[in-house]
Amino acid sequence: MIFNSFEFLLFLPIVFILYWYVFKALKWQNLFIVAASYVFYGWWDWRFLILIFLTTCCSYASGLMIERHEGQRHKQKAICAANIILNLLILGYFKYCNFFGENFALLLRRFGLQAHWTTLDILLPVGISFYTFQALSYTIDVYHHKLQATRNLPAFFAFISFFPQLVAGPIERATHLLPQFLVSRSFDYNKATDGMCQILWGLFKKMVIADNCATAVNQIFNEYQSLNGVTLFTGAFLFTFQIYGDFSGYSDIAIGTARLFGIQLMRNFNVPYFSRDIAEFWRRWHISLTTWFRDYIYIPLGGSHHGKWKTARNTLIIFLTSGFWHGANWTFVLWGAYHAMLFFPLFILGRNRKHTDIVAHGKRLPSLRESMQMAITFLLVLIGWIVFRAEHIGQACNYISRMVTQLHPCLPEYGKKSILFITALIFMEWIQRDKEHGLQFAPNFLSPHSRRNQVLRWSVYLCVSLFVLIFAGTQAEFIYFQF
Secondary structure, X not given: OOOOXXXXXXXXXXXXXXXXXXXXXXXXXXXXXXXHHHHHHHOOOOOHHHHHHHHHHHHHHHHHHHHHOOOOHHHHHHHHHHHHHHHHXXXXXXXXXXXXXXXXXXXXXXXXXXXXXXXXXXXXXXXXXXXXXXXXXXXXXXXXOXXXXXXXXXXXXXXXXXXXXXXXXXXXXXXXXXXXXOOOOXXXXXXXXXXXXXXXXXXXXXXXXXXXXXXXHHHHHHOHHHOOHHHHHHHHHHHHHHHHHHHHHHHHHHHHHHHHOOOOOOOOOOOHHHOOOHHHHHHHOOHHHHHHHHHHHHOOOOOOOOHHHHHHHXXXXXXXXXXXXXOOOXXXXXXXXXXXXXXXXXXXXXXXXXXXXXXXXXXXXXXXXXXXXXXXXXXXXXXXXXXXXXXXXXXXXXXXXXXXXXXXOOOOOOOHHHHHHHHHHHHHHHHOOOOOOOOOOXXXXXXXXXXXXXXXXXXXXXXXXXXXHHHOOOOOOOHHHHO
């Protein structure tokens, strides 16, 4: 079941009504959330439920076993490691089995050995990387005494399977999300209405921006060998906003939906295309994954406390792991390495933590320097997205080569309508860059008079709603479902 489907349009209000008006006790609310989440996830394929059930049970049991052996650090370490290995083996089999098999066979053939790999027909479970990492965070946090192991089985199942963020994040930490299922929740009208606004904004980004861009992007990447440089740049530009509208739109819908049920999820995107360097971009893009890698891989490896060479090594590991997390293709690894190379100069010069504030804070427009920094960063990110989108490294190299050599003075042939929608998106996100989402308005938005302000706000809501209804593109599956 996907957020921009008719099924979800029926599913959400039914679950909302039953959650608040029938299952009022905490235990029953949690059990109902689990049931609803399993229906939501099993809508794709009921067999997916077996894996998430196994992951949940193993992680729940590992937490209790770690706590039971308090004081026996070697046993706790073995239990934690066993659960991590088990979950990664499951993830590795479904996501990377064919990749490793094919590349190992290719390596053997390079040495003159006869080796053939029969590609296995493995169905990749939707969102397996997301809920696996979320489950791992629980076991690791219990092991490091950041969290007590819970005995509340319904709450733990709800934490792993909570349907708004189950298949594409945000990847929540056990220390943040699990405690919310252990305390009673009450309906908050203001949070719920803000959640509805965030859902609307997410639908706009997905259905109007991403889905319209997808049509042109697919055509351009399929025919790139016969197109000129301007058109190829247009395709890369549109994909840059397709993947942003698709993924950040999903996160907005997930966060807004969770607020309807009294649950607060972490922010996953913070206007990343207004970044002034690559380091700032990664603090604003897919925040839940970036911080997960930081806390559970980068810091345990030593972080930045053992000299520049080891820090550079740890940074490279994080970027390569991030690339490989996205899929079983060398293009993703190259994409991660590319961003690492962009990050290293900032790290060497000690400028990787320079831009931690909001760009042009308190001003309507950025300075010329800030504008140039954002433009350069955006262009570097755009080039990386070409590698990310390509089917193989050869296609990525050819695409970029043609884009910079086949230059002809002409207007883009594709995506003219999408560019207008992107302009509206950029405008809204710029004026709202200090807010949680594009439709979160301050009390004095555009007008100091409350009644006039209310009319203006509802005019914006109506306009965005009409855009979603009238200009929605051909429905496409969320890109990050494959990861």
